[in-house]
Amino acid sequence: MVLYTGEKVVPDGLTDEEYDSACRLYHRKLGLWWNYPVSDYLETKLALGPVEKLPRRKKLPALFFNPMKYPQLSKLSLATGAAYARSPRGYKSEKAWQRSLKEQYGKLAKDMEAFAGHSQHMLVSWAEIGPADGAKLRQLADAYWAANNSKKKKEASKKLCTELDSLEGSLNRLLAGLSPELLSTCRPQLEQLLRISQANQLGIELLEGNTNRQADFERLLQEVKEHDKEALVSEKSARALLTEIETALSAR
Numbered sequence: 001m002v003l004y005t006g007e008k009v010v011p012d013g014l015t016d017e018e019y020d021s022a023c024r025l026y027h028r029k030l031g032l033w034w035n036y037p038v039s040d041y042l043e044t045k046l047a048l049g050p051v052e053k054l055p056r057r058k059k060l061p062a063l064f065f066n067p068m069k070y071p072q073l074s075k076l077s078l079a080t081g082a083a084y085a086r087s088p089r090g091y092k093s094e095k096a097w098q099r100s101l102k103e104q105y106g107k108l109a110k111d112m113e114a115f116a117g118h119s120q121h122m123l124v125s126w127a128e129i130g131p132a133d134g135a136k137l138r139q140l141a142d143a144y145w146a147a148n149n150s151k152k153k154k155e156a157s158k159k160l161c162t163e164l165d166s167l168e169g170s171l172n173r174l175l176a177g178l179s180p181e182l183l184s185t186c187r188p189q190l191e192q193l194l195r196i197s198q199a200n201q202l203g204i205e206l207l208e209g210n211t212n213r214q215a216d217f218e219r220l221l222q223e224v225k226e227h228d229k230e231a232l233v234s235e236k237s238a239r240a241l242l243t244e245i246e247t248a249l250s251a252r
Contacts, residue, residue: 001031001061001062002028002030002031003030003062003064004022005033005034005035008126009035010036010122010127010128011127011128011129012053012128013053013054013129014054015055016056016057019055029061030061031063032063034063034066034081036051036065036066036122037049037051037065037068037076037078037130038066038067038068039068039122040069041122041124042232044188044232045189045233046068046119046186046189047119047120047129048076048077048116049077049097049119049120049121049130050077050080050096050097050100050131051065051077051080051081051084052093052131054084055088056088056089056091057088057089058088063084065081070186072181072182072185073182073186075104076097076100076104076112076116077100079096079099079104080093080097080100083096083100084096093131098113101113101116108173108174108177108178111169112174113170114166114167114170115171115186117133117135118133118137118233118237119133119189119193120132120133121133123235132236133235133236133238134236134237134238135237137164138237140156140159141240143156143159143160144156144160144204145244157208160204161204164201167193167197168198168201171190171194175190175194188227189232189233192228193233193234193238195220195227196224196234196238197238198220199217199224199242200242200245202216202220203221203245203246203249205217206245206249207248207249224239224242
């Protein structure tokens with residue numbers, strides 16, 4: 001049995017056509033070695049999304065999912081891989097992910113969804129895989145920057161801050177309610193995303209003219225930067241928003 005990783009070691013999906021082409025090249029049906037949620041090439045990031053973008057037409061003769069070094073956290077993604085293996089044709093990644101969250105996290109499922117939704121996409125110069133991080137927050141942030149009058153800006157700011165408030169609540173409940181075993185593996189990212197979210201809220205207040213929070217914002221911003229190297233999370237969404245806010249404040 002030959003196991004295939006796709007056209008890269010860590011590719012952004014594998015189509016039926018690409019799989020069939022590889023099988024013809026090797027003159028056999030290939031098994032699949034899928035490098036998600038493994039994170040040994042980006043150890044400060046947690047891969048907590050569903051497996052996605054895999055061949056749909058037929059079951060594969062062998063299927064391996066490469067996990068992170070954190071067994072419990074890896075189960076969130078691996079359960080979606082099991083759902084795919086059972087029925088490639090009927091597999092729906094988001095539905096499988098939601099089921100996995102409910103089964104594994106119970107009352108904390110919605111809070112874990114909020115956190116994990118900001119820690120799915122793995123990206124380095126030679127690899128890209130996993131759903132986009134913080135898609136809703138990114139959309140709200142883009143709407144905030146695009147608002148071209150005071151009324152629209154106020155509405156966009158309210159929606160954005162509501163989303164940040166909700167995220168902070170989830171992160172605090174996870175920090176208080178997750179088992180010590182789980183917290184030992186994800187606390188750095190939980191706490192970093194909380195810092196980022198709080199700093200974003202303070203930054204928006206400053207942009208709206210509340211200069212009383214300047215010192216608090218600068219303190220949190222510095223803390224975020226100090227922890228960037230040890231805890232990577234929501235790089236294109238929540239973390240990117242903080243950089244955008246810092247740039248906007250500096251331009252004033």
